[in-house]
Amino acid sequence: MHELLTTKEMAEADRLAVLRGTPSIELMENAGRAVADAVGANFGTIRPVIVIAGPGNNGGDGFVAARLLGERGYSVDLRLLGDISKLRGGAATAAKRYSGPVGPMIAEIPPGAIVVDALFGAGLTRNVDGEAAVAVSAINNSGAHVVAVDLPSGINGDTGAVQGTAIRAAETVTFFRKKPGHVLLPGRIFCGMTTIADIGIPSSVLQDIRPRLALNQPSRWAHLFPVPRVEGHKYSRGHTLVVSGGLSSTGAARLSARGALRAGAGLVTIASPRDALAVNAASNLAVMVREAEGAEGLLSLLSDRRINTVILGPGGGIGPQMRATVMAAVRQDRTMILDADALTSFGEKPNELFTELKNHPESTAILTPHEGEFSRIFSRMSKIPSVKQKLEATQAASHETGSVILLKGADSIIFSPDGRGVISENAPPYLATAGAGDVLAGIIAGLCAQGMPAFEATAAGVWLHGEAASEVGPGLIAEDLPEALRPVYRRLYAELGAVLS
Ligand SMILES: NC(=O)C1=CN([C@@H]2O[C@H](COP(=O)(O)OP(=O)(O)OC[C@H]3O[C@@H](n4cnc5c(N)ncnc54)[C@H](OP(=O)(O)O)[C@@H]3O)[C@@H](O)[C@H]2O)[C@@H](O)CC1
Numbered sequence: 285m286h287e288l289l290t291t292k293e294m295a296e297a298d299r300l301a302v303l304r305g306t307p308s309i310e311l312m313e314n315a316g317r318a319v320a321d322a323v324g325a326n327f328g329t330i331r332p333v334i335v336i337a338g339p340g341n342n343g344g345d346g347f348v349a350a351r352l353l354g355e356r357g358y359s360v361d362l363r364l365l366g367d368i369s370k371l372r373g374g375a376a377t378a379a380k381r382y383s384g385p386v387g388p389m390i391a392e393i394p395p396g397a398i399v400v401d402a403l404f405g406a407g408l409t410r411n412v413d414g415e416a417a418v419a420v421s422a423i424n425n426s427g428a429h430v431v432a433v434d435l436p437s438g439i440n441g442d443t444g445a446v447q448g449t450a451i452r453a454a455e456t457v458t459f460f461r462k463k464p465g466h467v468l469l470p471g472r473i474f475c476g477m478t479t480i481a482d483i484g485i486p487s488s489v490l491q492d493i494r495p496r497l498a499l500n501q502p503s504r505w506a507h508l509f510p511v512p513r514v515e516g517h518k519y520s521r522g523h524t525l526v527v528s529g530g531l532s533s534t535g536a537a538r539l540s541a542r543g544a545l546r547a548g549a550g551l552v553t554i555a556s557p558r559d560a561l562a563v564n565a566a567s568n569l570a571v572m573v574r575e576a577e578g579a580e581g582l583l584s585l586l587s588d589r590r591i592n593t594v595i596l597g598p599g600g601g602i603g604p605q606m607r608a609t610v611m612a613a614v615r616q617d618r619t620m621i622l623d624a625d626a627l628t629s630f631g632e633k634p635n636e637l638f639t640e641l642k643n644h645p646e647s648t649a650i651l652t653p654h655e656g657e658f659s660r661i662f663s664r665m666s667k668i669p670s671v672k673q674k675l676e677a678t679q680a681a682s683h684e685t686g687s688v689i690l691l692k693g694a695d696s697i698i699f700s701p702d703g704r705g706v707i708s709e710n711a712p713p714y715l716a717t718a719g720a721g722d723v724l725a726g727i728i729a730g731l732c733a734q735g736m737p738a739f740e741a742t743a744a745g746v747w748l749h750g751e752a753a754s755e756v757g758p759g760l761i762a763e764d765l766p767e768a769l770r771p772v773y774r775r776l777y778a779e780l781g782a783v784l785s
């Protein structure tokens with residue numbers, strides 16, 4: 285159930301289901317019933333229901349729900365946008381089967397009503413305006429409990445963006461699989477709680493559609509998650525190197541190092557400038573500290589081939605020294621997590637980095653920008669859309685650079701250059717705190733160090749980070765996150781049925 289289907293793929297699922305023998309009207313009947321059931325599940329006592337129906341099949345679902353709710357004893361007031369004679373296909377059939385009165389668009393919602401929002405779903409093609417926009421604002425201002433059909437009207441199913449205006453639903457009933465717009469912000473917030481109803485589309489259609497997007501859930505990467513073995517030793521669990529900033533900015537590297545260690549890296553070393561050696565050494569026990577000044581210092585440490593992952597950026601400083609250090613690492617064929625300052629340092633000259641990465645295909649880069657950093661490094665690349673179109677932008681950035689890209693946020697997006705993408709929805713709000721990104725870079729590196737491939741390690745790292753934050757709860761500070769990985773790992777291994785032999 286974790287695949288995400290674009291609106292185009294959803295229409296294809298619909299078409300294939302019909303081809304395989306389920307008539308389209310049956311899908312619509314099932315969709316409308318799921319909506320009526322959702323209304324019934326919430327409110328056992330009969331309350332007035334207002335169904336707002338649009339001119340397409342979303343409206344058709346609304347007609348079915350209206351008929352069934354009427355049969356179940358609800359007093360239903362159905363309002364249609366446009367002319368009933370213009371309805372086509374399944375929507376026209378559903379309207380014929382509904383015998384109640386059909387009123388014009390509504391501008392006021394009586395108190396205590398439940399609203400079924402069947403105005404627009406996957407077929408929203410432009411901004412909501414006119415009578416529809418008036419109805420949306422009346423519904424939003426009424427405080428009514430809104431059950432949205434497929435998507436809250438006004439939310440773009442592919443991007444989660446608000447097109448003009450949108451209904452704020454308490455719950456959304458969607459069909460077969462979620463769409464990106466249910467998970468990406470702000471769409472996810474407008475959906476309220478989203479449930480998926482089975483309307484008779486066989487899951488075998490996915491073999492033809494081959495969706496590239498999914499929710500970031502363990503089902504996406506569990507088969508590659510490292511399981512420690514009793515016969516293993518610290519070297520078999522990889523070695524992560526974290527490049528530290530100078531005396532006044534060592535905290536970020538230390539947070540990354542702790543994240544990598546807790547994620548399971550066998551060894552973690554902080555590469556520290558001389559002036560920061562004492563402070564780095566004094567505040568770490570299991571993490572080793574070695575002196576390394578700039579690119580040359582890093583190169584000398586990387587002569588140890590057992591170091592298989594390098595984190596650059598957390599607190600490392602912005603400028604030519606960081607650029608030179610990153611370029612040196614790229615030439616050493618390692619897996620690199622490039623975060624924060626390592627990205628910003630290339631803001632003026634992104635091609636310098638991307639050309640070097642292309643010239644060293646044996647190196648693997650994972651870029652972990654938040655939106656601001658993403659803009660800084662990619663805004664000069666014409667083939668990459670603005671970060672406002674975050675899904676497309678992340679996918680294009682990954683394709684163009686041949687790197688795994690993690691666009692960090694409450695709806696973190698991760699793309700692999702081969703076109704696979706996942707969207708995360710488990711980050712609690714209190715995760716937005718100083719240093720949390722540094723820990724995340726460490727967790728991802730720790731998983732890569734143990735041999736997990738870059739895309740899966742990044743997805744798993746983001747998921748673990750969100751789970752660890754929920755484990756801590758409100759009041760979280762970044763230092764809590766590595767420590768909270770222990771119960772999360774325990775649960776995950778139990779769920780995976782992993783034998784920690
Ligand atoms: N796929 C499936 O498996 C199943 C799908 N099902 C349901 O079908 C829904 C998709 O149906 P759909 O394709 O007819 O699109 P829908 O959302 O009704 O909107 C299209 C209509 O709205 C109009 N319109 C658009 N934007 C507008 C605007 N801003 N302002 C004004 N008008 C606007 C647009 O007009 P046009 O662009 O053609 O001029 C057209 O008339 C899907 O969400 C789900 O609920 C289920 O029945 C079961 C199986």
Ligand SMILES: [K+]
Nearest residue numbers: 401404435437
């Ligand atoms: K809707």
